[in-house]
Amino acid sequence: MNIIPVILSGGAGTRLWPVSRQAYPKPFMQLSDGQSLAALTFGRALKVATDNTVLTVTSRDYYFLCKDIYQANPQADMRKQYFLLEPSGRNTAPAIALAALQTQQLYGNEAIMVVMPSDHLIKDEELFIDTVKTAAQQASQGFLTTFGIYPTAPETGYGYIKAGQSLTAEGVSEIAEFVEKPDLATAKKYLASGEYSWNSGMFCFQVGALLQAFEDTAPDVLAAAKNCFDAVDSNQQQIEFNADLFTQLPDISIDYAIMEKAKKRAVVDSRFDWNDIGSWNAMAGLLDSDESGNRIEGKAVTVDARNNYIRAGDRLVAVVGVDDLMVVDTTDAVLIAHKNKSQGVKDVVQFLKAKAHDAAIYHTTVHRPWGSYTILEDEDDCKVKRLVVKPGQVLSLQKHYKRSEHWTVVTGTAKVRVGDDEFMLNENESVHIPVETLHRLENTTDTDIALIEVQCGSYFGEDDIVRYEDIYGRVKDQKAQ
Amino acid sequence: MNIIPVILSGGAGTRLWPVSRQAYPKPFMQLSDGQSLAALTFGRALKVATDNTVLTVTSRDYYFLCKDIYQANPQADMRKQYFLLEPSGRNTAPAIALAALQTQQLYGNEAIMVVMPSDHLIKDEELFIDTVKTAAQQASQGFLTTFGIYPTAPETGYGYIKAGQSLTAEGVSEIAEFVEKPDLATAKKYLASGEYSWNSGMFCFQVGALLQAFEDTAPDVLAAAKNCFDAVDSNQQQIEFNADLFTQLPDISIDYAIMEKAKKRAVVDSRFDWNDIGSWNAMAGLLDSDESGNRIEGKAVTVDARNNYIRAGDRLVAVVGVDDLMVVDTTDAVLIAHKNKSQGVKDVVQFLKAKAHDAAIYHTTVHRPWGSYTILEDEDDCKVKRLVVKPGQVLSLQKHYKRSEHWTVVTGTAKVRVGDDEFMLNENESVHIPVETLHRLENTTDTDIALIEVQCGSYFGEDDIVRYEDIYGRVKDQKAQ
Known part of the structure; x- marks a missing residue:
């Protein structure tokens, strides 16, 4: 069979x-x-x-x-x-x-x-x-x-x-x-x-x-x-x-x-145990509780607080004098909901979608075919990203009209093309990619590359990417990076 | 008189x-x-x-x-x-x-x-x-x-x-x-x-x-x-x-x-109005409330929530099905406390101090005599900061033993010394400062400079700064940056 x-x-x-x-x-x-x-x-x-x-x-x-x-x-x-x-x-x-x-x-x-x-x-x-x-x-x-x-x-x-x-x-x-x-x-x-x-x-x-x-x-x-x-x-x-x-x-x-x-x-x-993880309560149920009934992932401080579920990310979550809450913290949004109102979380997402708020859809870390990027800073004068490029992966050959980029490799070795030059960029080396210059980054090694990208210019939207070659077939639909 | x-x-x-x-x-x-x-x-x-x-x-x-x-x-x-x-x-x-x-x-x-x-x-x-x-x-x-x-x-x-x-x-x-x-x-x-x-x-x-x-x-x-x-x-x-x-x-x-x-x-x-802003309740009292009694600063979504005080920073705060809470969000920590337990906030700080947790003392943005820096990323392989240097200010002449730095100016023009070279670094220009190289940054203009600093190396502690000259008198006590 x-x-x-x-x-x-x-x-x-x-x-x-x-x-x-x-x-x-x-x-x-x-x-x-x-x-x-x-x-x-x-x-x-x-x-x-x-x-x-x-x-x-x-x-x-x-x-x-x-x-x-x-x-x-x-x-x-x-x-x-x-x-x-x-x-x-x-x-x-x-x-x-x-x-x-x-x-x-x-x-x-x-x-x-x-x-x-x-x-x-x-x-x-x-x-x-x-x-x-x-x-x-x-x-x-x-x-x-x-x-x-x-x-x-x-x-x-x-x-x-x-x-x-x-x-x-x-x-x-x-x-x-x-x-x-x-x-x-x-x-x-x-x-x-x-x-x-x-x-x-x-x-x-x-x-x-x-x-x-x-x-x-x-x-x-x-x-x-x-x-x-x-x-x-x-x-x-x-x-x-x-x-x-x-x-x-x-x-x-x-x-x-x-x-x-x-x-x-x-x-x-x-008769096998089965959980469809339908809400934060179900996630909480997967954790053991402390002596006050709090279930905690990540860095948290509780004072006079009982039966709360806390999922902290990189940041510190402190709860004082509260019971029966679910606190879920992420890089760009934090949820505080009463345990019995977990259905209301859907309403938040509905509201955000109606307002076309990115927090309904995207995380600060965005996954791409070649790896991922995390937005560290997004201001009027610059945008800063950490890029992680997986072994064997290639970013598309591309250029931008409204921004130049500065890449500094912090882990690994990248193969880089800037204009007509092609060279290896090692850890602790950086390169400047001027406006309107064709460029591409490739990981020909067998370990991850991490680099910091500093974008300078007046506009940093993902639609200012003109792709010329892309191994993931994204030349036509011109999706992000 | x-x-x-x-x-x-x-x-x-x-x-x-x-x-x-x-x-x-x-x-x-x-x-x-x-x-x-x-x-x-x-x-x-x-x-x-x-x-x-x-x-x-x-x-x-x-x-x-x-x-x-x-x-x-x-x-x-x-x-x-x-x-x-x-x-x-x-x-x-x-x-x-x-x-x-x-x-x-x-x-x-x-x-x-x-x-x-x-x-x-x-x-x-x-x-x-x-x-x-x-x-x-x-x-x-x-x-x-x-x-x-x-x-x-x-x-x-x-x-x-x-x-x-x-x-x-x-x-x-x-x-x-x-x-x-x-x-x-x-x-x-x-x-x-x-x-x-x-x-x-x-x-x-x-x-x-x-x-x-x-x-x-x-x-x-x-x-x-x-x-x-x-x-x-x-x-x-x-x-x-x-x-x-x-x-x-x-x-x-x-x-x-x-x-x-x-x-x-x-x-x-x-008889003048007087408020010693002794707690978050006092801060809340300075705001008008919405029709559900919520007092909100910053980006927040409320669903089925009443009489809460929300102070959101850059991130989105969503509250669902909760009443009478104080939610205070900052870059690296979030507080959720019941209104009637605002004294307990002190206990959180006590606890953090006992654990020598930075969140008791420092913000992600740290103010310095010459301006401020904000930590955008702090990982094993790199540390990324946005520096803002005020007009007329000078960072100390310094070097590091365990890290090199890459500076990219995103706003303004900086006067930079690297080793024995001194030059102007303009917007969208970058410079590499190798390990053990004397360097200094100065703002000789009348507008703020913003730059992104990418530190590469194995150790990024503030104690790896050796100062040679400092207009703020910090050569002896060797305090941070």
Whole structure:
């Protein structure tokens, strides 16, 4: 049996602002152990995969973020990693349909897809893998199979699955019904009945059965997905779909499109610990508390304060005489919210988006295909950045009309082109790039380069970059640096 | 009558951390209108002064901060500003005794000193000046005169003055008694009785009467003050006292040393508005509130939040579902405190001092005689600063053993010496200063210079500065930059 994990890596996680942002969302956030949910999910996927192949459906904006994380896993064979890149978000049904078409092409109709969102935390991997095996057996018989998380509390934030008649394998039942997020009284009834489990958003499908189910209950989704798929070279490892064709995909979840209507459905009783890190409260739950009930990451001082969650970055957070707060500090924004009002964090992001405030979308540190840059200073008279360029990476050949740049290498050795000159710039050396001069920076070594870039001029917008060559294909769309 | 204002500019204002710090305390903090308490106090002092002469008693650490602020006042004749610089803090009695000796030397025993702490806010300047005139009249008759603030609430944070028999001038009484900070019940009784006023810490003295009172009730203070005074050249405008002699001054307040024991004392009924900005609540009180009762400076987003005070710096502060908090954000530290627990802010500073944490003392922006620097980045591989050098200022001639520096001028033109070369460095030009190379930077223009300094090396401590010449006298004690 061929098992192919399909990772869905979308979703902004706005309830985890200001750490999770549109340009660097929840799956990529650092947990207290330095890992990201995306890295942990990919690690789980590799353990489930038959031959190391994993399909990842994600936004084209997150491609390099994903790839960097995957490459860092020594178990990963990068030649077997496939990326389906969405030009815009269209919910789970289109994403899963496209993944099914790709899996069919690679491994045929008998292959088993295990659909896993990239922002779930599962610590008990052994039990998870066992449960996936059970689900895969059931799926191989043509059942559209879900993972029903054993409910430990009357949660109102999840949909529930009502189990029906037991099937032959232990812990597997037919699905009687999918139900929407309940109110608290209903959730308590569900919990007491023992018949309901949480809908985790993880699934297990045989490719042929899944495509047939699309044909039966959501033929419009399948037709539009085929249109997208037929227009690309699907033999590549990175498939970037056409933006116009992609917008013709209906924006619909796999639950609505198929699962609620299909006939042959199963739910697997899932007892592994599972956390979808839906809010700062969930993040807090991952930490041990001190004797006053405070849960703290980073530098913090507490005085007469109890049961607070504090996530400090580089700066010091001091709390005095307060209880039950969540304090989340980042380089350019700090959130102070009451524990019971974590939903309101979404409203902050909405407000910021409405005002087109960068803090809704970008961090001070911005990730790029070649590495990252951090803005140290952004004033009228200059902009100062720290650039980190990864081994083997090349910034685009570019020039600026409104600013000149001064580069000082502080770690490593860079290959630099300024005008027609090309030379190596060593640690503690600097170079001046005048206005309108073609320049490029390249890391031909096997260690990171760090440099400080001082921009002088009158305008420092990212749109004053004219690209001539770019190994990441950014000459046309002229995106930032 | 010669009236000489004496400004006492000490005090760390730890309850206003993290904005007020030891290296940049409360009098120098920016209020919401961009002014500082020190600037406002100096402005008031100039209006009270007979011939523009003001004496300022302050720490030598704050001398340049004071001088910059005073110079910015177009009414100030800098040739008439006298600074008595304390090598360490010894409370108000020694400070006032030294000011009395200096005033006596300048204007004789008949001169009237008006003692005003530099961290009080008084908006109603006209009434203040009238009240000072009344006090000066009373003082000229040999009375040690205080300003008794008309109490508007049963404050427990102030000492109280009980008025005795009325004196001839309207609103002036003998002092029956000084009383310590009362508990709330006692404070309410004081308020109801109509006989008590708040002890403001402002005084009006005739120099001769004051020195006689020292002689009578605190001869040790006077003797030690005379020792200090006799050891300096008191004809200079800046008098820096000898550190060893200074430590022999008793650490005692003017209230304990003289006012509580003296015989001929008066209190002037003071009806001008008065705020000693003793806590963040007092700062909040200076702002208008929005419709939810929130008082906000800077960039903030509030969701479902009421009656909070938010002082945001450059960063965004978002509060969700919280009431009655004080949130004060600075570049390197953020405070979140309940309104009723503002005293606990002191405990944070105590804790940080015990841990020798820089955030107790320094800001990311550090003020120096020649201007200021802001640390933009401080990592293992480099340190990046923005330096601002004021017109006419010169950094010391110096070198470093463990780092080289790259300077890029972003505003203005600098005169630079590197090794034996001296040249002008213009905007958008940079220069490299290798390890162990003598260098100096000078601003010979009449506008600020801004430059970005990138330090490369293995160690960036402020103690790796070897000074050879320094116009601010820092060659011996080798203080920072």
